[in-house]
Amino acid sequence: MNELLEILSDLHPDVDFETEENLIEERILDSLDIVSLISEIDDRFDVVIPPEEIVPENFNSAKALWALICRLDEE
């Protein structure tokens, strides 16, 4: 989880990703962020996010994104 927070902070150093729960609705993340997040996650955690998981619910908070990574990692 800490590593993920680090990745997110690199994208937006000004955002508190531990508490922010509306990354998409608040337009904090944009399409470029999503694209780089997906490739970062692939690199660091060796987890490939399939297209059906690229949905707002999975990207709205660091917590949700971490849950997705863990789930995909187990599968």
Place this chain on the structure above:
Amino acid sequence: MKQKNVLEYLEQTVVRVPEKVAYADDSFELTFKQVFDQSRAVGSALLNRGLTGEPIVVFMPKHPKTIAAFFGCVYGGNYYVPIDPEMPRFRIELIFANLCPKAVICDEGSLEALQSFNYVGDVLLYDEIASSPIDEAELRAVREKQIDTDPIYIVFTSGSTGVPKGVVACHRSVIDYIEQLSEILSFSEETRFANQSPLYFDACLKELYPTIKFGATAYLTPKQLFMFPIKLVEFLNEHRINTVCWVVSALTMISAFNTFEKVKPEYLHTIAFGSEVFPIKQFNRWRAALPNAKFTNLYGPTETTGMCCFYHATKDFAPDEVIPIGRPFPNREIILLTEENKRAEQGQVGEICVRGTALTLGYYHAFEKTNEVFVQNPLNDRYPELIYRTGDLGKWNEQGELIFISRKDYQIKHMGHRIELGEIEANVNLLEGVSMSCCLFDKEKDKIELFYVGELPEKELFALLKDKLPRYMLPNKVRQLESLPLTANGKLDRMTLKKMMHGE
């Protein structure tokens, strides 16, 4: 009688299909009758305030009402200047400084943002003026005086110096563009668009005007959907979208994540793309997913009203091929000029110059800048005739099709050789494990710097490149990035990369 005003499209269509939806987003829609009534009310309200022949800023987000506000400005004999409150603050300030507008139309949501700017003119609330009385007599009087070279909009493009330039377009060039484009892409009343471009770029002409010409329907795609490929395709299917005119990166966003394995756009049959080179790997994925769709490459600078060249991509392309930008739309000529201002021979590189009605009126409040690029046709020494010098380099291939090479500014002289940075990029893009690249030249240090995205490590990339390029074309510095910065319109942001190069 020949059409001379863009509003004639709306007036002919509203009689035919008044109750049909013209413009919609995911939660709101306007029928042709509503667009017709609201825009005439807006036009009347402007005239009541003595506003005609003025630039009117439409300070509203992407929304169907914003489009009705545009037409309202034209009804009042004014020209609209779209500004989205989401645009960078500094850019908005520069635009206001250039325009000195007497009036701004905003909505409830953008009013507060507007008040934070140092603007003192009239502020009109859309909902108020769009429901005010329609003054038929005044509107008719304005129409009788309007001519087809009167301006209808100003859109701002980036200037290389950092100050945006306002491109002024008139009825005549827009009508000519819409007529030719509709023919080339076979638009009809059945056309259902999903718009991608922000409304403050001329790219949205492709949806806005054919919609009122044919009585088609245009959906404004929520920007957020371009983050979520499956949702985006589901949006296209839900609204039975059959036509998109998008920037390449919006299309590759879908194909790159293997979205087609899960869901395909079921109704899509016309796909136009442009502004960027379509990576062949991604293009072929699209063609494989939609074998019956028509793919068209479009090219054109804002200064010649939308697009001016097209190419129907009906064949397969090899990975090292480039999709041509093809041939000019009817009623405009492309002249390739060499450095000696002579016509380039087949195969010879020249600057792409445009001749014809498509030329916009020039830049707003910037005569000097206008005269630098809207110039006398050097091939004509008999009477005044303007051409627009695009600053883009191209060449004619053996089939007589135009090939885009690069921006003129990307042509450099390095180690005594003339080098097209685009050529280096094209070679890098061919490497396995590279998805995108951009090459810049640091004139002071006489060094070429390469930025790229992909899993290929820097050292390996360099080794592979040695096999492809002569020594003098090899980049002096290579930097691997997570992603390349893009402009608001989805094009590669070379200015930001330039700053990164200089370590800012």
